Amino acid sequence: MHSESGSQVNPGSERRIFQILFGFTFRNRVGMYLAQNCQIPNIYKKLEEFKKAAEARKRPTDDRS
Structure with a gap:
């Protein structure tokens, strides 16, 4: 039997x-609505x-006279 594990997608990754x-x-x-x-x-x-x-x-002020 030949298994093609690369073509199967993990069901957990589809959900993620x-x-x-x-x-x-x-x-x-939500951002568009609020804006x-x-x-x-x-x-x-x-x-x-x-x-x-x-x-x-x-900035220092130079108030000395």
Whole structure:
């Protein structure tokens, strides 16, 4: 008998692939819904504002006269 073990797929791996694809699709759908229907802050802009504020505090002020 000749067995072709390479062509068989483990049933557990099929389920895992489905879980990964379902999770990815579900998270994308939820993210799209939230982005369109809720006021989500732009994290990139908030981070840039924080960096600028941190740099402004870091710079020494020269108030000596």
